[in-house]
Amino acid sequence: MISKKDITKRFISYVTIDTESDPESNTTPSTEKQWDLANKLVQELKDIGLEEVTIDENAYIMATLPSTIDADIPTIGFISHFDTSPDFTGANVNPQVIESYDGGDIILNQFENIILSPDYFEDLKLYKGQTLITTDGTTLLGADDKAGIAEIVSAMEYLVQHPEIKHGKIRVGFTPDEEIGRGAHKFDVKKFGADWAYTMDGSEIGELEYENFNAAGAVVTIKGKIVHPGYAKGKMINSMYIAQDYINSLPRLETPEHTSGREGFFHLHNIKGDVEETQLHYIIRDHDKEHFEARKEVMKNLAHEINAQHGKDVVHIEIKDQYYNMREKVEPVMHIVDIAEEAMKSLDIKPIIKPIRGGTDGSQLSYMGLPCPNIFAGGHNFHGRYEYVPVESMIKAVEVIVKIAELTAIKNFEN
Template sequence: MKTVVDRFLRYIAIDTQSNAEQKHSPSSEGQITLGKMLEAELLAMGLTEVSLDNNGYLMAHLPSNTNKDVPSIGFIAHLDTAPDASGKNVKPQVIKNYQGNKIALGSSGESLCPTQYPKLLQLIGHDLITTDGTSLLGADNKAGIAEIMTAIDYLVSHPEIEHGKLCIAFTPDEEIGRGADLFNVKKFDAQWAYTVDGGPIGELEYENFNACSATVICHGVSVHPGTAKDSLVNSMTIAAKFQLAMPVNETPETTEGYQGFYHLGSMKCSIAKTEMHYILRDFDQLAMKQRKTFMREQVDKLNTNLNKGHVELKITDNYSNMKSMIEPHPHIIELAKQSMLELNIQPDIKPIRGGTDGARLSFMGLPCPNLFTGGYNFHGIHEFASTNTMQQAVSVIVKISENLAKSVSLPKSL
């Protein structure tokens, strides 16, 4: 049986960065490449109904090995890595028995320092895997993939551990918001599932942001600057006024916990036209509605005061808070909590300040909270993972499967 670290290091060697500019699924060829590798491994393990479709969705079943009437449950991770940093030529470093020091990331000049990332000090004695400072690592979400694969391999190799039917899925393009678009819930055939896509040890999440995207298009008037008086309207000036109207204390860098935000993610600028791409996030639906209203009011104010030029606003809903879909099924959370506690892992129940495939899948009839992976600093060159925590994530997946078959007594409320 391969270790979780062996698998992880092989998987991150494949560039699976998703690409929002591509409209087909998957949005990058590397995701199919990784999918084929995983398909072969699942077949070699003896799983049934293994299928990788043309859209990049890989599904498989590990049949029940008990005569008990055990619900079928699933474990899900995503194939792609984020577009925020390069996923090519990942060169991992393994730091044995970390002692709280500053870690140089290859020869890039970048480093991991506990002063900047205090959570490193919680990992004294762990073996860490980092980048070399030229790419992201890919723990989001190849750590989850490696953990699921290793847990299933362990269960196959230990038939004495009773379990019900386990349903496995690896999805494409989660990082660009499309992971659940073509997910076949009926084919997956689980009563509920867990995404394995979280961070530090113990994370157990069943709340996430409500999410919207907003595009603000500022239209100006382009005139040669030599003859521009009273005729040129610089769209970038309009855009700057709009951005300055956004609440300065409601941005990602100033919020935490249950606080929502507005986030200007990118801009395309010229004299005649500037596009600003925002994301809006809030855990409360009413507060999200108020955020949308606030943006519309700012656009209306600008348009009222502009003699020339104008501003457009397009808002698109992306995903909703899965809390309302999971709270009616408290046994799903309690099973994960009790399994962690039996492994001496303290459950850390917190809201996801982001989204997962599980959020949308929960609204598609598949309740799907999120489990930890042991990864940190996702989406950038400072990403790293604890191999100790990755191994504990494998144990949690195995324990959840085992405990469900043991018909663990489950409380009636969270």
């Protein structure tokens, strides 16, 4: 299988290219710099020997590895995204390679005293003795999801070099703007032409996920009235105070920092305001569809209650659904999850089957007609300075991709 040196080199060549996406942009991709990596990937896919390598006007990349057997085998796909999160800078990424990790603190940045410690990030203890790639403490790393891209490209290269391995037609897809919720928006499922696919976008080795949050975004706008504070009695309406009432009226323990597993939440992630107007930006998440709908009603009813208290329409709320739980679309074709689980077990990887506390391109693609579970890419602590990835986990992900291709051919499912 691929060497540690080769996959490390490939991964670092990706993460040192800044591909941060921008939620305020209306273009696709949302940032021009995403083209830098996209164009590099197109050339690399051609160089390793894939066919039908295309990139469209929105930077969606597709490629084909032809079947090695003359049989009616389902076409499967592997998908990852090449943008990085706008939550933390992805410019000037300077990866550090930690050989034979000793299990202790890792100094990411001595000057700023930034330390990656197993005392806080306990998952580090799983990787003692392995090779870790970390940040230098000033940027994110970009393992989400450039680790996934490195794994897919490496797996395809391996299969090209080993035509004796029996597999059906395999499609590869790389997308922009996943981190801002648009990764699947312009994905051409018909053109991709796969019966099912897997996103390589999970975290810890062994993760296998086929259910995720139902998701919506809410913007609560509170209108106030500004007058001179010296003469404000009975006249001024301070929108920030009303906003505070709105915030405090939602269940305080139903927030991200107090929930886990399948528990949903309300998350206030941005506030901008003054006396005249305040805006609250929320995301609403729940795995259960009925609870999800109930959460939206709670926010709407609260707006009505506050308006009734003030005798006027001071609170306006706009809620837009973002994506839904893909479990509904995957359960009817559970053999695609079973194949991935069997692939992991055959490689002595313990499958960790759990709900995603977030979203993935796969959730939207599943509702677009392409069932798409999610598989680990190996990284931890995404979207921040403490992000890292064990090289051994990336190698195992490559092996899983190859094994899934083999098992799909062996089982020879009917289309």
